Amino acid sequence: MKDTVLNLRNLCAGYNGKNVVSDISFEVGAGEIFALVGESGSGKSTILKAIMGLPSNDVRISSGSIIFNGLNMAELSFEDRRKLLGEKLCTVFQNPATSMNPIRKIRSQFLDTMRSHKRIDPPKALAAIRTVFNKLGLGDTDRVLDCCPFEFSGGMCQRVVLALAMVMEPVLILADEPTSALDVMNQRQVIDEFRILREECRASIILVTHNVSLASHIADRTAIMFQGEIVECGPTRQILHSPKHAYTKKLISDVPRIRAISLPHSFASKLLEVSNVTKRYNVAEQTVDAIQNVGFTLTRGEVLGIVGESGSGKSTLSRQLLQLEKTDEGLQQ
Numbered sequence: 118m119k120d121t122v123l124n125l126r127n128l129c130a131g132y133n134g135k136n137v138v139s140d141i142s143f144e145v146g147a148g149e150i151f152a153l154v155g156e157s158g159s160g161k162s163t164i165l166k167a168i169m170g171l172p173s174n175d176v177r178i179s180s181g182s183i184i185f186n187g188l189n190m191a192e193l194s195f196e197d198r199r200k201l202l203g204e205k206l207c208t209v210f211q212n213p214a215t216s217m218n219p220i221r222k223i224r225s226q227f228l229d230t231m232r233s234h235k236r237i238d239p240p241k242a243l244a245a246i247r248t249v250f251n252k253l254g255l256g257d258t259d260r261v262l263d264c265c266p267f268e269f270s271g272g273m274c275q276r277v278v279l280a281l282a283m284v285m286e287p288v289l290i291l292a293d294e295p296t297s298a299l300d301v302m303n304q305r306q307v308i309d310e311f312r313i314l315r316e317e318c319r320a321s322i323i324l325v326t327h328n329v330s331l332a333s334h335i336a337d338r339t340a341i342m343f344q345g346e347i348v349e350c351g352p353t354r355q356i357l358h359s360p361k362h363a364y365t366k367k368l369i370s371d372v373p374r375i376r377a378i379s380l381p382h383s384f385a386s387k388l389l390e391v392s393n394v395t396k397r398y399n400v401a402e403q404t405v406d407a408i409q410n411v412g413f414t415l416t417r418g419e420v421l422g423i424v425g426e427s428g429s430g431k432s433t434l435s436r437q438l439l440q441l442e443k444t445d446e447g448l449q450q
C-alpha cells in the first residue's frame with residue numbers, strides 16, 4: 118500500500134497472560150478510513166489499546182509488531198510515546214465526557230493540549246482553533262470557547278472532541294464507538310465531521326464499531342472481527358455486498374430495517390392516559406419548556422416507542438410519568 122501510516126503484523130495481545138486477539142494483520146493508508154467491525158468482546162478495543170500502548174493499559178502484546186509512521190511502537194521510550202499520543206495519534210471515544218475535564222472552559226483545555234505538544238503562542242493557537250471550529254460549523258466560536266463541557270449535549274461534546282483532534286493535525290485517529298451514544302441526527306453530523314477531518318487534514322481514521330451501516334457510510338475498507346480474529350478484510354463495498362464468512366453474512370442480515378409491523382395483539386383496556394403535560398425548567402434565569410402539551414394513551418400489553426432527537430424531552434417525560442418531578446400543567450391517570 119502506498120503511504121502506509123500504520124502496519125500491524127501478526128499481532129497477538131491480551132490480558133493476564135492470555136491472548137484475546139491473535140494474528141491480527143492490517144495496514145492503514147494515509148487519509149484512509151478503516152473500520153474494525155465485530156461483535157461485543159471480539160477484541161476491537163483491545164487492538165486500539167495495543168496500538169496506543171499506554172502504561173496505564175493492562176493490554177500486553179505477546180508477539181507481532183505495530184509500525185506507526187515508520188516507527189516501531191515497541192521500541193519507543195515512554196517520553197517518545199507520550200509525545201506521539203495526542204499529537205500524531207489522537208483518540209476519540211464513545212463517551213466524549215471522559216476526554217475532557219467537565220468543569221474547565223474549552224478555551225483553556227484546548228490551549229493546554231496544544232501547548233503541551235507544540236510551541237505555539239496563544240493568539241496563533243486561538244486562530245487555529247477558530248479555523249477548525251469554522252470548518253466543523255461549530256457556530257459561535259467565542260461562546261463555545263467560554264463554555265465548560267458539562268454545558269454541552271452529548272453530540273456537541275463529541276464534536277468538540279473531534280475539533281480538538283483536528284486542531285492537533287494528527288496522522289491517525291483511533292475512534293472507538295464514537296457515535297454509539299448519540300442520536301441519529303448527531304451521528305450523521307459526527308460522521309460528516311470525520312469526512313471533513315480526513316479531507317482537510319488527510320488524517321487516517323480507524324473506526325471501531327459494531328454498526329455495519331455506519332461502516333458502510335464512511336469506511337474505505339472494513340475488517341470483520343470474530344472471536345479475537347479478523348475473519349474478513351477488504352474494500353467496504355465488497356465486504357458488505359459479497360460477504361464470505363458466515364459471521365459477516367449474519368451480521369449483515371441482522372441489520373435492523375425499518376418496516377411497519379402489525380401485531381396480532383388487541384389493545385383493549387386502557388392503562389395510562391397522559392394529557393397536555395408541560396414541564397418547564399429555569400435555566401440561567403430563562404424559562405425553558407422541556408415538554409409542552411404532551412399527550413398519549415397506553416393500553417395494557419402495548420409497547421409504545423417514544424422517539425426524538427437529543428434534548429427533545431424524552432427523559433423529562435419519563436420523569437413526569439414516574440412523578441419524580443412536579444408537573445407544571447396537564448395530568449396523567
Ligand SMILES: Nc1ncnc2c1ncn2[C@@H]1O[C@H](COP(=O)(O)OP(=O)(O)OP(=O)(O)O)[C@@H](O)[C@H]1O
Nearest residue numbers: 132137155156157158159160161162163164175327
Ligand atoms: N482489562 C481487561 N482485563 C481482562 N480482560 C479484558 C479486559 N478488557 C477486555 N477484556 C476481555 O478481552 C476480550 C476482548 O474485549 P474488547 O474490549 O477488546 O472487545 P470489544 O470488541 O471492544 O467489545 P465491545 O464491542 O463490547 O466494546 C473480552 O473477552 C473481554 O472480556
Ligand SMILES: [Mg+2]
Nearest residue numbers: 161162163293
Ligand atoms: Mg470495545
